[in-house]
Amino acid sequence: MKDTKIAIIGGGNLGQSILKGLLANKEYLPKNITITKRNISELSVFEKSGVNVIPDNSKAVTNSDIIILALKPYTVLTVLDEILPKLDPKKHELVSLASGVSIAQLNDVIQNKVPIYRAMPNTASKVGEAITCIASNTKNINPRIEDCFQSIGSTIQIDEELMDAATVLGACGIAFALRFIRSMVQGGVQIGFDSKTASEIVNQTVKGAAALLVEEGNHPEFEIDKVTTPKGCTIVGLNEMEHNGFSSALIKGITKSHDAIEA
Numbered sequence: 001m002k003d004t005k006i007a008i009i010g011g012g013n014l015g016q017s018i019l020k021g022l023l024a025n026k027e028y029l030p031k032n033i034t035i036t037k038r039n040i041s042e043l044s045v046f047e048k049s050g051v052n053v054i055p056d057n058s059k060a061v062t063n064s065d066i067i068i069l070a071l072k073p074y075t076v077l078t079v080l081d082e083i084l085p086k087l088d089p090k091k092h093e094l095v096s097l098a099s100g101v102s103i104a105q106l107n108d109v110i111q112n113k114v115p116i117y118r119a120m121p122n123t124a125s126k127v128g129e130a131i132t133c134i135a136s137n138t139k140n141i142n143p144r145i146e147d148c149f150q151s152i153g154s155t156i157q158i159d160e161e162l163m164d165a166a167t168v169l170g171a172c173g174i175a176f177a178l179r180f181i182r183s184m185v186q187g188g189v190q191i192g193f194d195s196k197t198a199s200e201i202v203n204q205t206v207k208g209a210a211a212l213l214v215e216e217g218n219h220p221e222f223e224i225d226k227v228t229t230p231k232g233c234t235i236v237g238l239n240e241m242e243h244n245g246f247s248s249a250l251i252k253g254i255t256k257s258h259d260a261i262e263a
């Protein structure tokens with residue numbers, strides 16, 4: 001059990017997903033976690049778990065060591081200005097999850113008073129399966145920051161210039177993967193399964209495909225070769241998908257999504 005105290009400032013979609021992951025992992029005591037938002041009524045379920053649920057960001061900072069800013073990009077600088085007087089260089093580290101707001105912009109407000117990182121997790125944090133890309137303007141990331149995000153999945157350190165790419169691949173990627181799964185289910189219904197059974201088969205198949213890559217460390221095509229019997233139904237299906245632009249649609253979608261962040 002770790003004794004680090006964590007504040008999640010901005011208990012919306014992502015803030016709540018992270019909190020659920022932290023609670024499920026049980027490495028942090030609920031009493032050592034604080035979550036804020038202005039309207040806290042929808043967070044009452046967490047209060048019952050022993051988490052501190054408050055609307056006061058400054059108080060949350062005072063009570064914590066790691067401050068996770070799970071705020072919209074247009075709110076983060078204002079809230080940073082609000083909590084600035086409470087930041088203690090001997091104690092605090094900040095992690096901003098806001099897309100498109102650079103470490104330099106964040107430091108303009110806090111004047112390098114405490115270490116600041118950017119992190120890009122995804123909503124799979126809720127089930128302990130997030131990938132969190134972390135960028136820092138110092139060489140080393142304090143292990144307690146990595147520990148915090150490893151308790152909701154895996155972490156990877158990246159250059160800050162790749163943060164937008166991380167947003168598309170890791171955070172938007174959840175939606176891309178889910179749309180792929182939905183399409184598989186729709187196909188499954190057309191070939192005879194009811195939707196519930198099709199979902200059960202597809203969910204586990206996709207989880208299994210990812211596990212093959214994660215656990216064996218192989219390239220996808222290596223595993224595909226094992227499934228594609230010459231003249232068999234798999235290669236026929238795959239090639240039909242490719243003739244209809246499957247890989248191309250995904251790659252174009254990813255690059256368009258990236259363009260949209262940078263616009």
Ligand SMILES: NC(=O)c1ccc[n+]([C@@H]2O[C@H](COP(=O)([O-])OP(=O)(O)OC[C@H]3O[C@@H](n4cnc5c(N)ncnc54)[C@H](OP(=O)(O)O)[C@@H]3O)[C@@H](O)[C@H]2O)c1
Nearest residue numbers: 010011012013014037038039070071072073097098099171
């Ligand atoms: N969703 C994702 O998958 C994902 C992944 C990676 C990164 N991100 C980034 O994470 C950030 C949050 O995204 P989200 O989807 O979680 O947004 P969200 O659901 O809108 O959550 C933001 C929360 O901030 C609260 N808030 C607003 N002003 C506040 C203030 N002054 N003090 C305290 N809380 C305040 C809001 O609640 P009240 O209005 O009640 O205060 C709201 O619940 C964004 O910058 C996004 O780019 C999202």
